[in-house]
Amino acid sequence: MNPALPVARDELHGSAAATPWIVSGYLLAAGSLMPVAGRLGDLHGRRRMLTLGTALFGIAAVLCALAPSLPLLVAARVLQGAGGALLMPAGLALLTHACPPGHGRRATGRALGLAGLATVSGPFIGGVLARSVSWRAVFWLAVPLALAAALCARRAAESRDPQARQRFDTAGAAAATGALVCLVRWLAHPAAWGWAMGAAALGALFVRAERRSPAPLVDLALFRNRPYVALTAGGAVANSATVALLYVVPWVLQRDQGWSVRDAGVAFLAPAVALAVGGPAAGRVRPAAAVPVMAGCLALAAAALGWAAYGAGAPALLMASTGGAGALGVAGGLALTGTQAVVRRERAGEASGVTKAALTATAGIWLAVTGGGTGGVTGAGGTGVSSVGTGSGARPALALPAAACLAGAAVLVLMVLVPRVREHLRRRADGGRGST
Secondary structure (H helix, E strand, O other): OHHHHHHHHHHHOOOOOOOOHHHHHHHHHHHHHHHHHHHHHHHHOHHHHHHHHHHHHHHHHHHHHHOOOHHHHHHHHHHHHHHHHHHHHHHHHHHHHHOOOOOHHHHHHHHHHHHHHHHHHHHHHHHHHHHHOOOHHHHHOHHHHHHHHHHHHOOOOOOOOOOOOOOOOHHHHHHHHHHHHHHHHHHHOOOOHHHHHHHHHHHHHHHHHHHHOOOOOOOHHHHHOHHHHHHHHHHHHHHHHHHHHHHHHHHHHHHOOOOOHHHHHHHOHHHHHHHHHHHHHHHOOOHHHHHHHHHHHHHHHHHHHHHHHHOOHHHHHHHHHHHHHHHHHHHHHHHHHHHHHOOOHHHHHHHHHHHHHHHHHHHHHHHHHHOOOOOOOOOOOOOOOOHHHOOOOOHHHHHHHHHHHHHHHHHHHHHHHHHHHHHHHHHHHHHHHHHO
């Protein structure tokens, strides 16, 4: 949608201040509602939630395409975000249950590979449609895809959590949604500390509500699952770095290297393929090895992004981007395939909802860093002026995600090593007491 923002704003005579809400409204609704949507799938059926979500997403796409004004377009985008929140966690959990035990990771990995292709081709396709047809064509394109997804979902067997109480945790849902709304708003406006304080206060209320609820929205034991927390946190870092890579590299090729939009899009096919291959590769990683592999991928991504930030020439940039995209693709895939493998299948929707909420929220980090939304992150489509290119140039904008990846890798290594060292010391102590 980013490349179509300036075109939509001009046609609808919207204000520059309201335009970012076309993107932010979607992210806000999708990110904040995913934990609720994931649990609804566990309670009432994942296939039902997936079908409902795709239908809502398609209907909202029609409303977006027909919107006569910018406020109505933003409202339709918020509705579309709600549909996305319903379908994404439910789709991941349903795919996990549709496959025999042990095979779900590979199927999910292949699905993530398709998602990777969509991620990298979306800005390019959006830019082409906005310039040659209309920005409304971006939304019309989603309608047949949503219809096909809803029809295909009918072939899957229904699944839900058989041990779940049918009582829905309303207090927990309200607190979680409010906390995530405040968090996403703070990421979009880091100087507005009121949003951060609101997120902290509502987060505390959420924890209190979950401890008291007989049927919590999110079982707090999930956050004591060390592999789950490690993979979700690492995936959030990888997602932020991926967003940075997707927008900076095509923009640098066009502005600094003088390439056309078409040439930059063709050249970016290599990183795009590497990113897409990461999903199937992640699906082949054993659950026990997921955290160490993710740590290695983040370290490789840090090195590649650092090379891309300060290397010379387009060939070096593309080589570094390809290596970084491959590593980030595997890390992002492990955040979803790995977390599904380390939680109970009955609560797969709950786990995927929390993970997807974390990954979606981090998409706002790069938007906040670049000031995106008003045409600032439209490099892949060739429209607008990106704020990452001001000042010292766009390449150094990759240094921050490189540092985040390096820090994430270090934390994951510690999370793997510290328990092993403790276990080793405990065994030595037990052996010493036994010998005496």
